[in-house]
Amino acid sequence: MKFHYEFPIKKIPVPLTHYHKTLMIGSCFTENIGNLLKRHCFTVLENPNGILFNPVSVVEAVDSYIHQKQINESDLFLLNETWHSWKHHSRFSDITPAATVAKINASTFAAGQFLKSASHIMITLGSAWVYRLTDAADGEAGSVAANNHKAPSTWFTRELLTAEITQKLLQQMVDSLLKLNPYLQIIFTISPVRHLREGVIDNNRSKAVLIQAVHDLVNQNVATYYFPAYELVIDDLRDYRFYAEDLVHPNYQATQYVWEKLVDACIAKEASDLFKLIKEIKLAYQHKPFNPQTIQHQQFLRKYENETARLMEQFPFIQLTDELNYFKTGFVPREQF
Template identity: 35%
Template sequence: MKLQTQIPLQKETKNPINYHSKMVLLGSCFSENIGAKFDYFKFQNLQNPFGIFFHPKAIEKFIQQVISKKVFSENDIFFENERWHCFDAHSSLSSSNKEILLSNLNLEIESTNLALKNATHCFITLGTSWIYRNIETNEIVANCHKIPQKNFTKELLSVAEISASLQNIIAQIQSINPTITIIFTVSPVRHLKDGFVENTQSKAHLIAGIHSVLKGKNGCYFPSYEIMMDELRDYRFYAEDMIHPSKIAIDYIWKKLVTTWFSEDSIPIMNEVDSIQKAMLHRPFHENSEQHRAFLKQVNSKIAEIQKQFTSIQF
C-alpha cells in the first residue's frame, strides 16, 4: 500500500557536494535550517551574512553591494527604538552602538565577497514575493525593523520582476565566480500574515519566476517547498505555530537534499562526524572514571583521524 506521493528527484552528477565544497546560503529562515545541518556535519559554509532575507529584491541588492564592495556609512543607517538599524540588513545585526553596526556591515561585505569568489555552491531560498517600499526614499527594504506600517507601501512582485531580479543575481555572482553552482529553492514556511490566498499567490510568483530563469540553464532547483506541501502534507510535520516545519520535517528535507546533491564518498564522513557529535554530547555519571577516560581517548582519536583528511573540520 502506498501512503505517500513522492517528489521525483534526480541525482546531481556534475558538481555534487563533498567535504571540499564551499557553500554560501542566502535567503529566508529555511536557509538557516539547512545551514544548521551543514554546520552540524562540519561542511564549509557561510549563512546569511546580513541576516534573513525574505524576498528576491533584498538578495539582489545585497549581491550588488557585495560585488561592488560597498562601504556603509552613517547615511546608510538610522536610529529607532534605542538601536541603530540598516534597511538593507536584518534586525539581528542592529546595535545600540552605530560604530559596531557599521563595522559589522562592512566586515560582512568583505567576507561574503571572498566567500562567493571561492564558493562551489550558492543556495538561494526565496520566502515571499511581497515587498515593502520606504515612502520617504522610494527604496525597497530588506527589513522594516518594526517601523510603523504607514511609512511603507506594500507591493507584490510580478513574475517578470522576480525573473529579472534572479537573472541579475546570477549574472552578478558569475561575474566573480563563473564556475559556481547556484541552487534555488522556495521556503516551505507560509507567510500567513500576508493572508492565506496572498501567501499562495506569492509562492506561485516565486516558483514561476525561478523556473522561467532556469529555462536558460542558469541554475538548479531543489523542491523543498514541494516536498513539504506534497510528501509531508500533515500537521504533525509542523512546529507548534502550524507554520514552520518541525524538526522531523527539516530532517526529512535534509535527507532528500543529501540523497540528491551529496557525493557518495561524503556519506561515510558525515556518519563519522555524526558519531563524534553525539559522543561529545555524552554526559558521564563519573567524569574521573577509567571508563570515561577511555571513552574520551577514543573520541579524540576519531577527531584526530578525521582532521588528518580534512583540516577544515573543527570540533
Template identity: 35%
Template sequence: MFKIDFNIPESSTKINLKDSIFLIGSCFSNEIGKTLTENKLQSLSNPFGTIYNPYSIFNLLSNSAEANDVIESQSVFYHWDAHGEISGLSESETISVFEKRNKESQAFLKNCNWLIITLGTAIVYENQAGHIVANCHKVPAGNFKKRYLNQEEIISQYSSLHSYLNDINPDLKIVFTVSPVRHIRDGLVENNRSKAILIDAIHTITSQYKNTSYFPSYEIVVDELRDYRFFKTDRVHPTEEATEYVWNQFVQTYFDSETQDFLQEWNKLKAAIHHRPFQPESKSHQAFLKSTLEKLKKLNEKVDLSVEVAKVSQQLT
C-alpha cells in the same frame, strides 16, 4: 505509506567535503546553515540576517546596497536592506556593522563553491523613497506601499546578479529553493500567490542558466510530508523532524559519496562524544574513549576536528 512518493533527481554536480557554501534568504537558510556547520562543512549563513524577498537578496549579493541607507526607529538605527540584527545606537555604528558584514560576504562569495538562495516571499514593501526594504523595522505600516514583485522583475534582476557573480566567481554553482514557511500574516491566499510567483520565476531562471538548479524544499514539506505534525505549534514553521528530513533529501541530492560517507561516520562519532557514563574512569569507558579518539584522528585528516580530539583526549586517565 501515508505520504506521496517524491523522487528528486540527483544533481549532476556534487558538493564535496572541501567545498564552501554561502547561504542567504529566509529563516530556512538559517536551519540548513546551522546543520552544515554542525556537520563540519565550510559555510556562511545569512550574514545580513534573515532576508525574505528576492529583490533584497539579489541586491545584497550583487554588492548594490548602499551602506548609508539607514533609518532610526524607536531610538535604534537599522539598515533598510538588512535584518534588525544589523543595528546600532548610532547611524555610524549601524553603517560600520553593515560594511563589515558586506566585506565578509563579498570575500566569501568570491571564493566559495556553492550559493544557496532560499526565497520566502514575493510580497515587498516600498518606503517613502520608493526603495524596496528588506525589513520594515517597526516603522508604521502607513509609511510603506505593499505590492507583489512580478516574475519579470525577479528574472531581470537575477540576470544582472548572474552577470556580477559570473565576473567575480565564474565557477560558482547556485541552488534555489523556496522556504516552506508560510507568511500567514499576509493571508493564506496571498501567501500561495506569492510562493507561486517565486517558484515560476525560479524555474524560468534555472532553465536559462546552466549553473543553477532548484531544490524542492517547499514541495517536500507542503506536499510530501503534508501534515501539521511536521509543523511547530504556530503551524507555520517546520519542526526539527521536518527540517532533518529535508536535510537528508538535500544530502542525497547534492552531496558526493565521500561526503555522505563522512556524514554517516561523523554522526556516529557525535553521539559517542556526547555520551555521559556513570563511571567515566571505568576500564570499559576508557577503552570506548580510546576507540573514539582513534576514529576522530582518522577523520581529522579530512576536516578539522581538533576541538573534538582535544575534548576526548582530556577525558583519558
C-alpha cells in the same frame, strides 16, 4: 497504502563534498538547512545580511558582496533607541551607529571574500511581496526594506512582484555571480514557510510568482539548479502534522525529511558516508562523565581522539578541532557551557 506522494528529484550536477564551500542566503528555512550542513562539518556561511525573504533584498545583498559595498552612518536610521539598516536583519542593529556600521561592513567583506572561492551558493526565496519605504519613513522613499524593524505601518507600501520582474532581477544576479566566480553552482529553493501574515490567498499568489520566475531562470542557465524544498513539504508531506504550532513553519520532522532528500540529491556519497562517524564523534564530545578520572573514561577519550585525528588527517577540510582538543585533554572550554 500510500499516505504521502513521493516524487523523484533531479540530482545536482556538482554534488557537495566536504572540501566545497557554500554561501547560503534567504529565508529562515535557509538557516535550518545551513545548521544541518554545519553540524555535518561542511564549510558554510549563512545569511551575511541576516534573514531575507524577498528577491529584491536577496539580489541587493549579493550585489553588495560582489562589489564590496561598505555603508556609513548616513545609511542608518534611529528607531526605538537603536540604529538599524533597512537592508539588514535586526541582529546587526546596535545602540550606536558606529557599532552597527562596523558589524555590517565586516559581514559584507567576509561574504565577498568567501564568495570568490565558494563552490556553491544556495538561495532560498520566501515571498514575492516587497515593502517599499514611503515619504513618512526615515530612508529613501521607494526603496525595498529587507526588514521592517517594527516600524510604523505608515512607513511602507506593499507590492507584489511579477514573475517577469523577478526573473529579470535574478538573471542579473546570476550573471554577476558567474562573472565573479565562473565555477559557481547556484542552487535555488523556495521556502515552504507559509507567509500567512499576507493571507492565505496572497501567500499562494506570492509562491506562484517565485515558482514561475525560478523555473524560467533555471531552464535558461546551466549553472543553476532547483531543489524542491517547497514541493516536498506542500505536496509530498502535505499535512499540518509537519508544521509547528503556528501552522507556518515546518517542524523538526519536516525539516529532517527535506534534509534527507537534499542529502540524496545534492551531497556526494563519499561525503554522506562520513555522517555516521561525524555524528558519533560529536555525541562523544557532548558526553559528560560522572567520574572523569576513571580508566574507562580515559579509554573513551583515547578512542575518540584516535578516531577524530584519523578523520581529520584523511579529510583535512573537516574541522573537528574543538572535539579533538577535548579528547586529548578532557577539558571543555567554559564558553561551551
